[in-house]
Amino acid sequence: DAKTTQPPSMDCAEGRAANLPCNHSTISGNEYVYWYRQIHSQGPQYIIHGLKNNETNEMASLIITEDRKSSTLILPHATLRDTAVYYCIVRGSNQGGKLIFGQGTELSVKP
Amino acid sequence: DAMVIQNPRYQVTQFGKPVTLSCSQTLNHNVMYWYQQKSSQAPKLLFHYYDKDFNNEADTPDNFQSRRPNTSFCFLDIRSPGLGDAAMYLCATRDASTDTQYFGPGTRLTVL
Numbered sequence: 001d002a003k004t005t006q007p008p009s010m011d012c013a014e015g016r017a018a019n020l021p022c023n024h025s026t027i028s029g030n031e032y033v034y035w036y037r038q039i040h041s042q043g044p045q046y047i048i049h050g051l052k053n054n055e056t057n058e059m060a061s062l063i064i065t066e067d068r069k070s071s072t073l074i075l076p077h078a079t080l081r082d083t084a085v086y087y088c089i090v091r092g093s094n095q096g097g098k099l100i101f102g103q104g105t106e107l108s109v110k111p
Numbered sequence: 112d113a114m115v116i117q118n119p120r121y122q123v124t125q126f127g128k129p130v131t132l133s134c135s136q137t138l139n140h141n142v143m144y145w146y147q148q149k150s151s152q153a154p155k156l157l158f159h160y161y162d163k164d165f166n167n168e169a170d171t172p173d174n175f176q177s178r179r180p181n182t183s184f185c186f187l188d189i190r191s192p193g194l195g196d197a198a199m200y201l202c203a204t205r206d207a208s209t210d211t212q213y214f215g216p217g218t219r220l221t222v223l
Contacts, residue, residue, distance in 0.1 A: 032210075043115075043201050043214030044154065087153065096166065097142055097205045099212060101153035 004088045009106045012082075018075040020105050022088030025069040031092045033064060034099070035073045037084040044087065044101075047073065078109045114138070115215035117202050123221045124192050132187040132218045134202030142205035143185045144212065145177060149198045160185060189220075197222045 005023040012018040024033065034049040048055055048062045050071075055062045061074040075082055087104040091097075116135045124130040134143065142161050146154040158167045160179045174196070176188045189196055202215045 036212075038154075041217075043203070043217050044212075045214065046211040049210070096159065096161065097207075097210065097212065098144075098156055098159065099154075100156070103153055 004090055004102050006086075006088050006102065006105045008103065009108070011108050011110060012075075012078045014080060014109055014111050015077055018073075018078040018082065018107060018109070020073040020075075020086050020088075020107065021070065022073070023070045024088070024090045027068050027090050028092070031090050033062065033068075033071050034089040034091060035060070035062065035086060036089065036099070036101075037082075037086045038104075039081075039084040047086075078107075080109050080111065083107060083109045115202055115204055115213050117200075117215035117218050119218060120216060121219050121221070123223060124189075125223050126194065127191045130189050130192055130220065132189075132200050132202075132220070134185045134187070134215055135183050136185075136202075136204045136213075137183070138204050138206070138213060139182060140204035140206055140213070141182070142207070143179060144203040144205070145175075145185070145187050146201040146203065147198045148201060148217070154201055157187070192220070192222045194222050196220065 032049050032051050035047040036044040038044040048060050050062045064071045085104040085106050087101050118133050144159040145157045148154040157171045174190050178186045199217045199219050201217045203212045205212050
């Protein structure tokens with residue numbers, strides 16, 4: 001699996017967009033980008049995933065660069081409940097669904 | 112609501128005393144996973160089941176074993192817990208149609 005690099009921590013003001021970057025420069029053609037988050041003392045929660053096109057759902061948007069070497073998760077209107085560790089994971093579709101978590105970004109949403 | 116349930120949420124055991132953690136799911140997913148998450152670290156996959164097929168990660172200690180008697184239930188057995196096994200243990204299932212994993216709330220294990 002390709003490795004990912006994320007900033008260890010970020011702050012965001014409540015109501016503003018949170019833009020969480022992820023570098024995955026060694027991603028290969030069949031590998032997807034997944035985002036999960038983990039609120040303190042809870043299990044991780046799926047957010048979104050994509051291959052090369054930008055994706056949007058009710059939780060977030062995922063923007064993947066054309067060369068696929070990096071991506072950005074966007075929470076359009078961050079709330080205090082979005083405070084969590086956000087994990088960017090790169091995985092191929094033929095790898096049994098295994099998730100290899102990196103260290104993630106600790107996002108703090110402040111009033 | 113369909114979900115992944117872990118019992119108990121908190122478990123205390125003594126050094127060397129076998130302990131079993133349980134996980135159940137109402138999602139009817141074929142794949143179930145066990146992760147270990149130590150304090151301030153990311154979750155680490157221990158093993159997973161695809162139906163009854165068991166898949167162990169190469170670096171999972173022999174002290175950790177698992178059972179899956181049916182689709183709904185999966186157990187994590189720690190034969191002789193050491194102090195270093197104190198952690199949050201997370202169970203997850205996978206929806207193959209959407210390729211997403213659903214996690215339980217975890218069981219926090221304390222070893223005295």
